[in-house]
Amino acid sequence: MSSLRERRKAETRQLLQRQALRLFQRDGYDQTTMNAIAEAAGVSAMTVYRHFPTKEDLVIWDEYTPVSIEALSHSPADDPLVRRIGHALIQTANAATTPDHRDLLLARLQLMVEVPALRARHLDNQYATQDAIVTALCGDDPDPDQEFQTRAISGACLGATHIALVHWARTDGKQHLPTLIHDALTATFPADFT
Amino acid sequence: MSSLRERRKAETRQLLQRQALRLFQRDGYDQTTMNAIAEAAGVSAMTVYRHFPTKEDLVIWDEYTPVSIEALSHSPADDPLVRRIGHALIQTANAATTPDHRDLLLARLQLMVEVPALRARHLDNQYATQDAIVTALCGDDPDPDQEFQTRAISGACLGATHIALVHWARTDGKQHLPTLIHDALTATFPADFT
DNA sequence: CCTCAAGTGGTAGTTACTAACACTTTGATA
DNA sequence: TATCAAAGTGTTAGTAACTACCACTTGAGG
Numbered sequence: 001m002s003s004l005r006e007r008r009k010a011e012t013r014q015l016l017q018r019q020a021l022r023l024f025q026r027d028g029y030d031q032t033t034m035n036a037i038a039e040a041a042g043v044s045a046m047t048v049y050r051h052f053p054t055k056e057d058l059v060i061w062d063e064y065t066p067v068s069i070e071a072l073s074h075s076p077a078d079d080p081l082v083r084r085i086g087h088a089l090i091q092t093a094n095a096a097t098t099p100d101h102r103d104l105l106l107a108r109l110q111l112m113v114e115v116p117a118l119r120a121r122h123l124d125n126q127y128a129t130q131d132a133i134v135t136a137l138c139g140d141d142p143d144p145d146q147e148f149q150t151r152a153i154s155g156a157c158l159g160a161t162h163i164a165l166v167h168w169a170r171t172d173g174k175q176h177l178p179t180l181i182h183d184a185l186t187a188t189f190p191a192d193f194t
Numbered sequence: 195m196s197s198l199r200e201r202r203k204a205e206t207r208q209l210l211q212r213q214a215l216r217l218f219q220r221d222g223y224d225q226t227t228m229n230a231i232a233e234a235a236g237v238s239a240m241t242v243y244r245h246f247p248t249k250e251d252l253v254i255w256d257e258y259t260p261v262s263i264e265a266l267s268h269s270p271a272d273d274p275l276v277r278r279i280g281h282a283l284i285q286t287a288n289a290a291t292t293p294d295h296r297d298l299l300l301a302r303l304q305l306m307v308e309v310p311a312l313r314a315r316h317l318d319n320q321y322a323t324q325d326a327i328v329t330a331l332c333g334d335d336p337d338p339d340q341e342f343q344t345r346a347i348s349g350a351c352l353g354a355t356h357i358a359l360v361h362w363a364r365t366d367g368k369q370h371l372p373t374l375i376h377d378a379l380t381a382t383f384p385a386d387f388t
Numbered sequence: 389c390c391t392c393a394a395g396t397g398g399t400a401g402t403t404a405c406t407a408a409c410a411c412t413t414t415g416a417t418a
Numbered sequence: 419t420a421t422c423a424a425a426g427t428g429t430t431a432g433t434a435a436c437t438a439c440c441a442c443t444t445g446a447g448g
Contacts, residue, residue: 005414044428120314123321148361149381152354156382159353160346187343188350191385199445238397
């Protein structure tokens with residue numbers, strides 16, 4: 001059920017994020033105040049905070065919330081963990097299909113790479129993703145040793161993936177993102193990953 | 195040359211960090227104001243900011259600044275990268291020898307695991323460490339492909355190391371930290387790492 | 389002893405963010 | 419259709435992290 005109210009809400013959210021990104025790119029992240037963003041979107045400052053609890057969230061929030069964790073639990077259980085996790089990560093990157101979505105992702109990532117506060121938040125988000133991966137693979141009440149191992153491997157996969165994201169942002173998205181992630185994983189796990 | 199002035203400076207820094215950590219542990223990070231820390235240390239708020247530019251730095255700053263990057267460039271160049279980087283990371287953890295240093299490290303890490311803002315900053319610091327590793331291994335003007343590979347591998351090693359740190363903090367430092375890091379790396383790279 | 393620079397304190401500001409209250413609009417029900 | 423509860427928005431006043439600026443004290447070196 002997509003009521004008028006929910007559609008308006010989604011529209012305001014989108015408008016706010018796009019105006020914020022525009023101003024961040026034009027004037028810099030630190031130089032842009034929340035009041036300026038509110039004004040640019042034609043709403044009050046409070047409304048911005050209602051939609052995005054912090055300034056960082058204006059960049060971090062992903063409209064499409066991809067993260068295909070689902071794919072993980074359905075992947076063949078006898079595959080090596082590195083391969084299962086890696087393919088899920090590549091698949092997530094493949095979700096950004098439309099040019100519009102891709103451009104938005106690129107603008108956000110470039111900010112996340114350049115601005116220290118955003119970079120930190122982004123890394124913490126990846127850490128949360130790692131938790132989700134471990135839960136998807138190990139269930140709610142796993143064997144501690146197995147969980148430790150799964151956590152280490154997913155941490156390593158995300159660490160490798162991250163540098164692919166940074167490289168993609170730094171080169172203005174010229175290369176194919178899923179391929180970049182694939183290359184980073186192959187460089188790290190030449191045996192397990194093909 | 196350790197003049198009186200420099201010694202006083204170092205003492206004030208230590209005092210400030212220890213008082214801050216004490217208050218953070220007692221009252222919580224967000225609940226503790228910079229003014230309260232200044233008061234507890236018997237200085238003005240301005241002085242706190244002179245020594246630690248942000249509140250986060252009170253926890254992040256490491257008196258001993260270990261990070262034995264030096265060891266990297268002196269490790270045998272024909273060893274696999276995973277082994278070279280891994281051993282350097284373990285060696286860094288081994289630097290925390292005295293009980294005092296260890297307790298301080300544990301208190302700081304526990305805050306870094308629990309408090310989102312600190313967790314994010316810590317991850318960003320690890321990212322900076324990754325840069326230092328890549329520079330130490332590849333030099334200043336490396337071959338792009340080789341740099342990409344090195345970056346991916348060190349990202350993966352740090353990702354695996356991070357979960358060892360988190361596990362150590364969560365279990366109140368009961369286990370041997372270098373061993374934990376070793377285990378995480380072994381779980382991730384069973385072939386390259388022994 | 390004198391001078392200079394480093395360290396410290398005070399004040400006034402900016403800005404992200406919160407709490408509390410009033411007002412408007414929307415969606416569903418009598 | 420009239421009405422009412424809930425969701426969304428605005429306003430105001432406040433807190434706390436951080437900065438810029440200026441004045442003061444104290445240690446280092448000639």
